[in-house]
Amino acid sequence: MPSRFVVRTFGCQMNEHDSERLAGLLAAEGMEPADGVDDADVLVFNTCCIRENADNRLYGELGRLKELADRKPGLTIAVGGCLAQKDGARILERAPHVDVVFGTHNLARVPELLRRSAVEGPLTEVLDQPDPDAPPLHLTALRDLPYAAWVTIQTGCDNSCAFCIVPSVRGPEVSRHPEEVVAEVEGLAARGVVEVTLLGQNVNSYGRDLTQRSPLFAELLRRVGAVEGIDRVRFTSPHPKDLRPETMAAMAETPAVCEQLHLPLQSGSDQVLRLMRRGYTAERYLGRLAAVRAAVPDLAVTTDLIVGFPGETEDDFEATLEVVAEAAYDSAYTFVFSPRPGTRAAAMVEAFVPPEVVGERFQRLRSVVERSALSRHETRVGRHETVLVEGPSRKDPTMLSGRTRQGKLAHFAPPDDNAAAGSLAEVVVIGAAPHHLRADWVTLVAPPRHRRRIPVQVR
Numbered sequence: 001m002p003s004r005f006v007v008r009t010f011g012c013q014m015n016e017h018d019s020e021r022l023a024g025l026l027a028a029e030g031m032e033p034a035d036g037v038d039d040a041d042v043l044v045f046n047t048c049c050i051r052e053n054a055d056n057r058l059y060g061e062l063g064r065l066k067e068l069a070d071r072k073p074g075l076t077i078a079v080g081g082c083l084a085q086k087d088g089a090r091i092l093e094r095a096p097h098v099d100v101v102f103g104t105h106n107l108a109r110v111p112e113l114l115r116r117s118a119v120e121g122p123l124t125e126v127l128d129q130p131d132p133d134a135p136p137l138h139l140t141a142l143r144d145l146p147y148a149a150w151v152t153i154q155t156g157c158d159n160s161c162a163f164c165i166v167p168s169v170r171g172p173e174v175s176r177h178p179e180e181v182v183a184e185v186e187g188l189a190a191r192g193v194v195e196v197t198l199l200g201q202n203v204n205s206y207g208r209d210l211t212q213r214s215p216l217f218a219e220l221l222r223r224v225g226a227v228e229g230i231d232r233v234r235f236t237s238p239h240p241k242d243l244r245p246e247t248m249a250a251m252a253e254t255p256a257v258c259e260q261l262h263l264p265l266q267s268g269s270d271q272v273l274r275l276m277r278r279g280y281t282a283e284r285y286l287g288r289l290a291a292v293r294a295a296v297p298d299l300a301v302t303t304d305l306i307v308g309f310p311g312e313t314e315d316d317f318e319a320t321l322e323v324v325a326e327a328a329y330d331s332a333y334t335f336v337f338s339p340r341p342g343t344r345a346a347a348m349v350e351a352f353v354p355p356e357v358v359g360e361r362f363q364r365l366r367s368v369v370e371r372s373a374l375s376r377h378e379t380r381v382g383r384h385e386t387v388l389v390e391g392p393s394r395k396d397p398t399m400l401s402g403r404t405r406q407g408k409l410a411h412f413a414p415p416d417d418n419a420a421a422g423s424l425a426e427v428v429v430i431g432a433a434p435h436h437l438r439a440d441w442v443t444l445v446a447p448p449r450h451r452r453r454i455p456v457q458v459r
């Protein structure tokens, strides 16, 4: 088997973590991360299909690789993840220089598929259900960071939001056993990881497939938060309809659980929420938000919003603006509606909102969100915050960046003796912008705990 690989990731944190598992699989075969695409023998694309432009980006990228594939006959290209699950062998039709197509349910088979394609030529293997002999959740990850880690607690989704393709490509909800999750977190803590992010499509319904006893997610938060050495626990994403008082109590009473919540609203119009099949009204959403803010002081809240869902009127959109203003979000991911094949929303063609109307609404929403984010950040000026140092700032390498417990990115000048990634440090906030804070260094709280550097994966 060739010896150097690159895994390129498109999409969400779930995909980022799947890519760490793919890298772990390839490393277990004796392969090493390459320095870049030109240096690689194997290129693996872990794809996303949540929006149409993710499809277009991937096919564009594959098209550009044709020239490299012609130049390097030994290069092996594999495409997996959500888009591969959706399009299967069509990928080989559109990009015949691809060697292997695999889906979301058979990551563990990738080394075997690479070996087979070297002998048999291009092949596709996409399964309808998780491979029972090699569940992807049990794979060892080659993690990107030595001090922070994603931990998948659940895959798939049992909801049927009208715009969402995830249930059809990721399948129904499957929860990992809590003992297994806790054991993984203990193992990470033993290696010096101080922050974990629990991942699932709908973490609040975690465990429903394991037991009728609920709420298992609240229990899991408490158990993970109690693991010695873990200073910070985050999770994403909870569904607003399943956010329970027990979870709010666990967030409030578990010191390691960070004051951060991503609570996707999608729309502030009850009519649109009903068409989206979200299972809550704007009033119920705001009620839960008020309850969790009351339970968890200093909570930072972020959200997802879709503009131009089929049938969205000006009144519906203004209802969204009102809820967004009332919710006072710290940040929001705003998306233009993108019809995904096979979803209910994609069939509502007559109700599609004209693109120019969507574009104008999108800009209006962005300015409300930016104002909200800026004013939330301005309230932090003058405060002392503990940040987990991530390393040099991407925009200005003379500065360091770190995240507060609220998940806010802070940039600050390093101390004279610098501060290693993975340190916990106290800073004081001196300025605010919609997407970051500016801060001054105060003191080191704790040096990094990881003893050995876990290999950083090249993207």
Ligand code: SF4
Pocket: 157, 158, 159, 160, 161, 164, 165, 166, 167, 201, 202, 239
């Ligand atoms: S909860 Fe809705 S939006 Fe989230 S993954 Fe499930 S179907 Fe998609």
